[in-house]
Amino acid sequence: MNNTSGLGSLTVIGAGIVGLSAAIQLQRAGFNVTVIDKEGAGAGASKGNAGHFATEHTFPLADPTMLPKLPGMLLDPLGPFRIQPRYFFKALPWFMRFLQNMMPGRRAHNSAAIKALNLGAIDAMRSLTEFCGCEHLLTLNGGLLVFEGTPVAEVEKEFRAYVDAGVEVQLLSGDEVRALEPSLSENITHGFYFANVGHTEDPYRLCLALQAKFEEIGGQVVTDELLQIKAAKINSTIALEMNSGDSRHTDRLIIASGAWSKPFAKQLGYSVPLETERGYHLMMPHKSKLSRTVTSYNRKFIITPMAEGTRLAGTVEFGGLKAPPVDARADCLFPHGKALLPELFRDASASDGERWMGFRPSLPDSLPVLGRSQKQSNVFFSFGHQHLGLTWSAITAELLTQEVTGKQPDIDLSPYRIDRFG
Numbered sequence: 231m232n233n234t235s236g237l238g239s240l241t242v243i244g245a246g247i248v249g250l251s252a253a254i255q256l257q258r259a260g261f262n263v264t265v266i267d268k269e270g271a272g273a274g275a276s277k278g279n280a281g282h283f284a285t286e287h288t289f290p291l292a293d294p295t296m297l298p299k300l301p302g303m304l305l306d307p308l309g310p311f312r313i314q315p316r317y318f319f320k321a322l323p324w325f326m327r328f329l330q331n332m333m334p335g336r337r338a339h340n341s342a343a344i345k346a347l348n349l350g351a352i353d354a355m356r357s358l359t360e361f362c363g364c365e366h367l368l369t370l371n372g373g374l375l376v377f378e379g380t381p382v383a384e385v386e387k388e389f390r391a392y393v394d395a396g397v398e399v400q401l402l403s404g405d406e407v408r409a410l411e412p413s414l415s416e417n418i419t420h421g422f423y424f425a426n427v428g429h430t431e432d433p434y435r436l437c438l439a440l441q442a443k444f445e446e447i448g449g450q451v452v453t454d455e456l457l458q459i460k461a462a463k464i465n466s467t468i469a470l471e472m473n474s475g476d477s478r479h480t481d482r483l484i485i486a487s488g489a490w491s492k493p494f495a496k497q498l499g500y501s502v503p504l505e506t507e508r509g510y511h512l513m514m515p516h517k518s519k520l521s522r523t524v525t526s527y528n529r530k531f532i533i534t535p536m537a538e539g540t541r542l543a544g545t546v547e548f549g550g551l552k553a554p555p556v557d558a559r560a561d562c563l564f565p566h567g568k569a570l571l572p573e574l575f576r577d578a579s580a581s582d583g584e585r586w587m588g589f590r591p592s593l594p595d596s597l598p599v600l601g602r603s604q605k606q607s608n609v610f611f612s613f614g615h616q617h618l619g620l621t622w623s624a625i626t627a628e629l630l631t632q633e634v635t636g637k638q639p640d641i642d643l644s645p646y647r648i649d650r651f652g
Contacts, residue, residue: 272437310530364439
């Protein structure tokens with residue numbers, strides 16, 4: 231099927247889950263869409279993420295309760311949050327902005343903007359997977375947040391925070407948690423059950439399914455690297471200088487290249503405080519009996535049942551795009567996984583698993599950059615989805631398509647404008 235409805239050419243830079251979702255919706259809307267990515271579909275963070283559709287995450291990462299814990303977390307080389315020493319001063323401006331977003335007014339504003347995207351995220355992903363014929367890759371069975379010996383007062387305080395934020399949540403005892411997931415540790419004393427969340431058993435296969443549908447309806451995926459964005463003099467199009475030596479022209483341009491979006495924004499006249507969170511996972515070949523994701527409140531990591539085994543994920547490291555992976559950052563997830571699933575990993579070791587590291591594009595207010603450029607009417611952005619790229623991919627694709635086609639988006643996009651940083 232070839233789309234020739236005549237809305238013109240549109241190029242998406244980035245073939246992760248965010249870019250592919252947008253490409254499908256824009257192709258359906260009537261554009262002739264090309265997706266360009268230097269590695270191919272789903273090859274980056276979209277391949278190795280936790281596979282969790284985390285619509286319960288309504289709180290910005292800039293949390294003032296982190297402050298007293300931050301020094302210890304940063305000093306622990308195997309803790310859930312770390313800055314590589316050589317990268318500290320490079321990341322310092324980002325962290326100064328991050329601290330500013332802990333202010334109550336900003337935090338409330340950012341939380342409302344996160345919630346606005348979360349509200350439609352699951353329905354949008356369900357619709358997208360149904361259109362692409364891969365609804366089997368979306369499991370909507372809720373998710374658990376579990377506590378090990380956390381004081382009851384602290385558990386209740388966390389529970390009230392979710393309730394006050396409008397999240398559908400149930401407070402469970404340890405026995406009630408194990409009634410849902412019998413393989414979990416006896417050390418779990420409480421849990422939260424979130425009904426309106428889900429997971430995918432294989433985020434990479436999900437990307438490939440989206441690519442296949444996109445190509446079926448007339449879209450094209452090109453493996454190449456964008457070097458330079460230039461304004462063209464012919465028909466007001468945009469010129470793209472590629473690493474291959476090709477020069478491409480497009481009527482409209484979408485920047486959806488995740489952690490690599492910052493230099494492209496700079497070429498278009500925007501200074502964006504985008505930083506890279508290096509996320510790790512350890513993919514164990516052991517298949518658990520879990521039917522949903524399990525996140526540990528105490529250990530700050532997540533377990534996801536996958537088609538090929540069990541994925542342990544959740545550590546964050548600031549170290550830029552060029553430093554090599556630190557194997558210990560992946561391996562440190564194993565003892566946490568064994569603590570929560572003692573029978574599954576009784577005779578296992580971290581060396582049984584496959585290590586992975588990818589780059590999350592994060593902004594200090596925990597919001598993505600989404601919508602039209604204020605300097606170029608035919609340029610649009612969709613990047614910086616931080617830990618919620620999978621979760622927000624389908625909903626941001628719908629919103630972006632509405633704006634590109636001149637319709638009023640379903641939600642106000644002003645909190646996500648690229649010029650919000652000044």
